[in-house]
Amino acid sequence: MLLRFRMDEQRGGRAGFFPSMGEGELLPFCPLGFGEYVSGSEYFTERDGLASWLFFATISGCGTLRYAGVEEQLTAGKAAVIDCSQYQYYATSGPEPWRFFWMHFSGSAADGMVRLINGDSLRAASWEPSRALELFGQLEELSRTPGRQADFMASLWVHQLLAELAQSVQCGTSARYRDAMREAAEYLRLHLAEPLRVGELAKKSGLSEFYFQRVFHDAIGQPPYEYLTRLRVERARSLLVSTDRSVAEIAALTGYSDARGLIDQFKKRVGQTPAAYRRARREGKPPL
Numbered sequence: 479m480l481l482r483f484r485m486d487e488q489r490g491g492r493a494g495f496f497p498s499m500g501e502g503e504l505l506p507f508c509p510l511g512f513g514e515y516v517s518g519s520e521y522f523t524e525r526d527g528l529a530s531w532l533f534f535a536t537i538s539g540c541g542t543l544r545y546a547g548v549e550e551q552l553t554a555g556k557a558a559v560i561d562c563s564q565y566q567y568y569a570t571s572g573p574e575p576w577r578f579f580w581m582h583f584s585g586s587a588a589d590g591m592v593r594l595i596n597g598d599s600l601r602a603a604s605w606e607p608s609r610a611l612e613l614f615g616q617l618e619e620l621s622r623t624p625g626r627q628a629d630f631m632a633s634l635w636v637h638q639l640l641a642e643l644a645q646s647v648q649c650g651t652s653a654r655y656r657d658a659m660r661e662a663a664e665y666l667r668l669h670l671a672e673p674l675r676v677g678e679l680a681k682k683s684g685l686s687e688f689y690f691q692r693v694f695h696d697a698i699g700q701p702p703y704e705y706l707t708r709l710r711v712e713r714a715r716s717l718l719v720s721t722d723r724s725v726a727e728i729a730a731l732t733g734y735s736d737a738r739g740l741i742d743q744f745k746k747r748v749g750q751t752p753a754a755y756r757r758a759r760r761e762g763k764p765p766l
Contacts, residue, residue, distance in 0.1 A: 479527030480565070486518035488575050494617060496632060497624040505629060506587035507636035512617045517541075517576045522569030528562035530582045531592055533639070535610035539576040543568045548600040552578070557605035557643055559592050579610040581617070583636055591637075595644045597689050603646035613639070658683045659697035662690075663705065670709045671733045676702050706733075711747050714740060718756040725752045 493513030510530060514537070534543070535557040543550045544567040545560045551571060552558060560566055562582070570576040595601060620632050662679050679702065680690030695701050700708070710732040717728045729740035744752050 479525075481523075481525045481528075483523040483525075484520050486521040486570070488516040488518050490514075490516040490577070492614065494614070494621055496617065496621045498629055498632070503584060503586070505585055505633040507583055507585035507591075507633045507640070508629070509617060509620075509632050509636055510582040510584060512579075512581040512614065514579050514611075514614050515577070517570045517578075519570050519573050519575075521576065522567065524567045525562065526565040530562050530584050531559060531588045532562050532566075533557070533559045533579075533581045533583065533643075534568070535579045535605050535607075535613070537577045537579060537607045537610050539574045539578075540571040541568055541576040541578060542571040543600070543602075545600045546596070546598075550600060550602045552576075552602060554607050555605055556602050557610070557646075558600065558602040559595055559640065559643060560600070561589065561592055579613050581613070581636075585633065585636070587637075591640050591644070595640065595647055597692060598686055599689060601647045603643050605643070605646065655683070655685075655693045656697050659694050662694060662702070663698050666702065666706050667709055670706060670713060671731055673733070674703065674706050707743055708747070710734070710740075711744055714744060714752060715748065715755065718752055719759050728752065 491514055493511065493515075495511050496509040498508050498510075534541070534552060536552045536554050538554050540554070541552040543552055543558055543560075545558075546564065550556070550558060552568075595603075616635065617632070620628050620635065662683060665679065666674070676691060677687045680687045683690055683693075685693065691701055694705075698705055714728050714732050717723060717731065718725075721728075723731070725740065726737040729735075729737045732740060734740040734743075741751055744750075744755070748755055750758065
């Protein structure tokens with residue numbers, strides 16, 4: 479386990495401990511320690527190998543967080559959550575004190591929820607500073623009456639907190655990458671006859687392939703492959719009506735290696751084979 483730190487704690491901080499019962503770890507979430515910290519300009523923590531998860535919410539000032547190959551500036555109104563078993567570094571950024579709420583937690587659902595929030599990297603979210611100020615008091619109140627009921631209530635409380643963070647991250651992600659995803663969608667429209675390589679599109683956007691597919695779906699409403707297939711079928715419909723090209727030729731023009739690939743996708747989405755669709759349109763019948 480790696481652990482290096484310099485506390486540089488300023489006045490105004492406070493901390494608490496949640497005395498969970500022995501069965502607390504079986505619940506979806508279990509808060510461990512929590513507090514409001516005010517750090518000076520020399521404060522930092524560098525660590526890995528700790529078996530817990532950590533939530534931050536900046537109240538004022540700014541902190542730098544490095545995690546999963548990403549660096550985020552946690553300014554006032556920003557929050558993040560990390561897996562402390564992985565490498566992390568966080569420190570005061572700038573001359574002003576960094577004041578933040580923190581909470582270490584565990585539980586049977588902790589890993590899955592943090593993965594949902596962060597994807598395969600790190601995603602900070604917008605967070606109302608006044609909301610962060612409420613958190614200490616809420617957890618402190620629960621910690622005063624230890625027992626099974628308090629464990630259940632605390633688990634629900636942490637779940638709600640993380641669900642709010644996940645929702646905020648989702649909205650923020652779509653807005654942050656909306657222009658890049660629109661550019662990617664336009665590229666697919668202009669190059670629909672070419673093989674799709676999601677990895678190359680992701681690289682152009684500066685994202686991992688997994689994260690690119692997720693953000694594309696959030697911003698455009700469909701996964702990249704589904705979006706491209708829809709474009710290809712729509713292009714095939716136009717060519718079937720406006721040209722006398724064979725189905726095999728149209729398949730090649732719309733990115734399919736053979737006619738069968740186009741026929742299967744066309745019938746799945748239009749309800750007719752390409753030949754039947756062409757015939758019906760030329761006979762003046764309405765499309766299905």
